[in-house]
Amino acid sequence: MISVLILTKNEAADLPGCLDSISWCNDIHILDSYSEDATTSIALARGAKVAQRQFDGYASQRNAGLQLPFRYEWILILDADERLPESSYEMLVEAVKKDGNHINAFSLRRKDYWNNSWLKHAQLCPSYTRLLKKGKGTYIREINEVLLVEGPVKQLPVTIEHFPFSKGLYHWQKKHIIYATMEAEHWLNDTYVFSWQKALFSSSFTERRFHLKGLFYQLPARPFIKWCYMMLVKLAFLDGWNGIAYVGLQTIYEQMIILKYRKLKRSKTINQYSENTIKYPDTPDGSLQ
Numbered sequence: 001m002i003s004v005l006i007l008t009k010n011e012a013a014d015l016p017g018c019l020d021s022i023s024w025c026n027d028i029h030i031l032d033s034y035s036e037d038a039t040t041s042i043a044l045a046r047g048a049k050v051a052q053r054q055f056d057g058y059a060s061q062r063n064a065g066l067q068l069p070f071r072y073e074w075i076l077i078l079d080a081d082e083r084l085p086e087s088s089y090e091m092l093v094e095a096v097k098k099d100g101n102h103i104n105a106f107s108l109r110r111k112d113y114w115n116n117s118w119l120k121h122a123q124l125c126p127s128y129t130r131l132l133k134k135g136k137g138t139y140i141r142e143i144n145e146v147l148l149v150e151g152p153v154k155q156l157p158v159t160i161e162h163f164p165f166s167k168g169l170y171h172w173q174k175k176h177i178i179y180a181t182m183e184a185e186h187w188l189n190d191t192y193v194f195s196w197q198k199a200l201f202s203s204s205f206t207e208r209r210f211h212l213k214g215l216f217y218q219l220p221a222r223p224f225i226k227w228c229y230m231m232l233v234k235l236a237f238l239d240g241w242n243g244i245a246y247v248g249l250q251t252i253y254e255q256m257i258i259l260k261y262r263k264l265k266r267s268k269t270i271n272q273y274s275e276n277t278i279k280y281p282d283t284p285d286g287s288l289q
Helices: 015-019 040-044 058-065 088-099 170-188 194-203 205-215 222-233 234-277
Strands: 002-008 028-032 051-052 074-079 104-115 125-135 137-142 146-149 151-160
Touching: 002 058, 002 088, 015 040, 028 040, 028 058, 040 051, 040 137, 051 125, 058 137, 058 205, 088 104, 088 125, 088 151, 125 137, 125 146, 125 151, 146 205, 146 234, 170 234, 194 205
Parallel strands: 002 028, 002 074, 028 051, 104 151
Antiparallel strands: 074 125, 104 125, 137 146
């Protein structure tokens, strides 16, 4: 009744645990970005169907994944470093049977873990749209992508366990350096007009999050604001040293985005100046003598 989509890139360490958690599924699809480790071999050995596509952005990759030939009408979307508790399957099936005729997607709660400790308070976003009716959703925004759904989305009391530090702190940092670059590029070229009204009052959690994030990038002193929000509003310190350290990492990540944005903006300004400089072809160097 439910198919599963997993996007991978060198996920040999995490994929087995993810597949073990969805052993109930007989239609698992892997969209792989040409992994250089044993990811595809592991997937095939576990009976999953594997397709490969060159990565060109998170939204583009996920939209391509949604076009795979799924057996069932409903698609559960997971990452390799996530686990779905076995007891959740029955709840997903029950939700689809009960509300599937008038609901096009379901949001699931997610628990982020570090050192086997749940970041209950430090977690920025605890809910994600992950169960989607085929053909009813499209991803936008190539970094920190957002799933836009046609029609209503319902929240389910189903939890996904997420292990973002499963490959170690260095891997997390390296990945977020890439994220920061992509965020800076997006921020530099983004012309979308974000709405405070939709950010605060939209009935769609996904739409509220999309506009809140866009407006947040327009604020000054973002790293400090993020630190205050996570520590003083979300009370991340209640998660102990793991929570405090995680807030520090998120603050540094926000500062990296700003620094990369400034660098890209300077480069763009210099390039535009070079293109607009007047040339005088009658002199050896094109300048006026």
